[in-house]
Amino acid sequence: MSAIRQADFRPLYNPGTGETYEFVEVGRPEERLRMRWSLQHGGRVPEHIHPRAQERFEIESGVVRFWLDGHELIRGPGERLAIPAGVPHRFAHAGSPGQVCGFVELEPGLLMRRFFEAVSGLSREGRSTRHGVPRNPLQLAVFADHFRDDFQTTQPPRALQRLILPPAAALARRLGYEEHYPRYNADRQVCDVVFEAHVSRLTGRPRRRIR
Secondary structure, three states, X not given: OOOEOHHHEOXXXXXXXXXXXXXXXXXXXXXXXXXXXXXXXXXXXEEEEOOOOEEEEEEEEOOEEEEEOOEEEEEOOOOEEEEOOOOOEEEEEOOOOOOEEEEEEEEOOOOHHHHHHHHHHHHHOOOEOOOOOEOOHHHHHHHHHHOOOOOEEOOOOHHHHHHHHHHHXXXXXXXXXXXXXHHHOOEHHHHHHHHHHHHHHHHOOOOOOOO
């Protein structure tokens, strides 16, 4: 399967972390995911790991402060940073004027496209904390359990997460919670289909056919 073009996706804004993502390359799960990325002034992402994927940052403008396993690093325009799989890291806007802009890659991409769609969608709807974490414990459980091979927070301790997440997620699914909802999809055509279905339910007007 060839990579999907950037034009096929809408940008995703995450007000909890201050990030905007726009997918540039989306291939099979074992291939890389590449995004145009920005981080607004005051934006920050809490400590986490990607258990199976390397994450790479390319900074075009602005300055980012990274912490990798407790070690502080600064990256600015023209600089790159590669974070190996499994390394705890967090990052924040370093206070330079304007937003940070650049690219982020994850290789392999795994389910990270769906992760970014879901985490930004929940945040835009006010269903997440200021750190971008789902507020509802059951929504958090099903979300964290589904994406556990892609993204894990370092708090609470991962041993505790492995103990409590599976039964909590099973309960959440029985109650109708999902890790991702169609309205969060970044694919422009799918978004149009979901929007038309919503309008149809509200108005009784038949959906238009998207070719």
